[in-house]
Amino acid sequence: MRENACDTPYWGLNSNGIFTIKSIQNLLASNNKTDYSFQWIWSLNTLHKIKHFLWLCSHNRLPTNSYLHHLGIITDPSCPICHNAVESTTHTLLECHLVKKLWLDMGLNMYHIANTHSHWLHNLHNLDIPLYKNKITWKDFYPFALWYIWLQRNHTVFRSNNPMTTPSTLFQLIMVRVSEFKHLSTASAHDSSKIDIRILWFPPPVNFYKLNIDGAFIKKDQTGGLGGVIRDSNGSWVFGFCKKIIAFSHTLVELQAFELGLQLAFERGMIPLEIETDLTEVIEFLHHSHPIYLSVLDSCRSLLRRLGNPMVRHHFRQANKLADFLAKEGCNISVINYLVVLVAPPEKANIILRADKDGVSSTRSISLSTCTKLATLGNLSVMEFDNHINRNASNIVTTTNASNNNATRDANSIISIPLVIS
Numbered sequence: 001m002r003e004n005a006c007d008t009p010y011w012g013l014n015s016n017g018i019f020t021i022k023s024i025q026n027l028l029a030s031n032n033k034t035d036y037s038f039q040w041i042w043s044l045n046t047l048h049k050i051k052h053f054l055w056l057c058s059h060n061r062l063p064t065n066s067y068l069h070h071l072g073i074i075t076d077p078s079c080p081i082c083h084n085a086v087e088s089t090t091h092t093l094l095e096c097h098l099v100k101k102l103w104l105d106m107g108l109n110m111y112h113i114a115n116t117h118s119h120w121l122h123n124l125h126n127l128d129i130p131l132y133k134n135k136i137t138w139k140d141f142y143p144f145a146l147w148y149i150w151l152q153r154n155h156t157v158f159r160s161n162n163p164m165t166t167p168s169t170l171f172q173l174i175m176v177r178v179s180e181f182k183h184l185s186t187a188s189a190h191d192s193s194k195i196d197i198r199i200l201w202f203p204p205p206v207n208f209y210k211l212n213i214d215g216a217f218i219k220k221d222q223t224g225g226l227g228g229v230i231r232d233s234n235g236s237w238v239f240g241f242c243k244k245i246i247a248f249s250h251t252l253v254e255l256q257a258f259e260l261g262l263q264l265a266f267e268r269g270m271i272p273l274e275i276e277t278d279l280t281e282v283i284e285f286l287h288h289s290h291p292i293y294l295s296v297l298d299s300c301r302s303l304l305r306r307l308g309n310p311m312v313r314h315h316f317r318q319a320n321k322l323a324d325f326l327a328k329e330g331c332n333i334s335v336i337n338y339l340v341v342l343v344a345p346p347e348k349a350n351i352i353l354r355a356d357k358d359g360v361s362s363t364r365s366i367s368l369s370t371c372t373k374l375a376t377l378g379n380l381s382v383m384e385f386d387n388h389i390n391r392n393a394s395n396i397v398t399t400t401n402a403s404n405n406n407a408t409r410d411a412n413s414i415i416s417i418p419l420v421i422s
């Protein structure tokens with residue numbers, strides 16, 4: 001709020017703050033249609049990870065201090081930026097002082113957006129604020145804005161020497177990111193041109209563990225081998241596992257490998273964790289479900305929640321060789337459902353383990369449209385290429401730092417992109 005300003009009535013359903021009957025009609029119509037359903041989030045034209053982030057926001061599951069306090073994880077629910085209020089989702093994204101300034105500079109008083117009887121995210125979505133920039137609409141802008149506010153908050157909280165960016169710099173950063181996304185998404189829809197991607201296994205950020213999983217399906221026997229390995233940020237073996245199961249599809253084998261990996265990671269306290277799979281369906285089914293695999297998907301979601309909603313990434317088969325090796329070992333086990341946990345790598349796996357640790361890479365030509373899709377699934381090789389382009393295009397800070405296999409990865413970007421489990 002500006003100093004010395006008087007309080008004035010403000011109608012939160014209109015961007016200009018003036019009451020109209022039409023806004024009530026629109027509200028009733030939208031309530032009839034959607035009530036408190038947030039299904040519309042999945043139709044937004046934005047990055048997949050941002051849709052998941054919004055889904056977390058809509059269900060009040062963002063790991064703010066208020067939510068962590070509610071879960072009994074921390075004792076102090078106050079805002080780590082301003083220390084002036086309880087850090088709720090709306091406080092951190094709409095009302096904390098620097099963020100409030102960003103919205104106010106755009107002519108929006110977020111107090112009114114956050115304090116009407118309908119959900120603040122519905123209110124925000126139903127606005128239509130002109131942005132005075134070609135082809136960028138409010139509905140392009142606000143999801144990125146919320147996302148980058150959250151990233152900035154994490155950047156400040158988890159790296160105490162980094163103060164919050166000024167509102168105008170943050171606004172510019174958001175606009176650049178929205179422009180890039182619009183450009184890439186419209187260009188890549190028709191673009192079959194290929195780019196060379198460097199593929200290698202990336203170690204997890206410092207103090208994180210990484211779980212790679214894979215499944216091998218033998219159709220004629222209707223059996224499958226599950227395999228997985230957990231490594232630390234030095235690329236060193238923590239433990240591996242393999243198992244043979246009865247299965248009817250390759251996807252089921254992959255999902256069961258994923259489930260078993262999560263279960264073992266949870267039992268052994270492998271937190272914080274990130275996970276990689278070479279099957280895009282594993283990630284997509286976790287988000288959108290699948291009627292055939294409901295039970296295993298529910299179990300995976302429950303385990304993910306207990307592991308603190310770790311990042312689940314796609315990676316190419318060429319960078320998942322160790323898990324692939326173990327899945328094939330699983331096929332060779334003579335007893336069905338017999339779990340083998342390997343506290344040391346098998347002799348034959350040492351070559352792959354060494355190569356991954358040394359950052360041995362291969363190159364693959366991939367279409368721009370595939371790259372765009374894989375980037376939304378957290379594929380680090382694609383994101384590395386994307387960051388390389390961004391670094392050359394501007395000096396604005398990128399959100400991951402995976403350009404060198406020996407470099408320390410930025411944990412902030414991992415912490416702030418949880419898989420949404422609601």
Ligand SMILES: [Zn+2]
Binds near residue numbers: 079082085
């Ligand atoms: Zn605050």
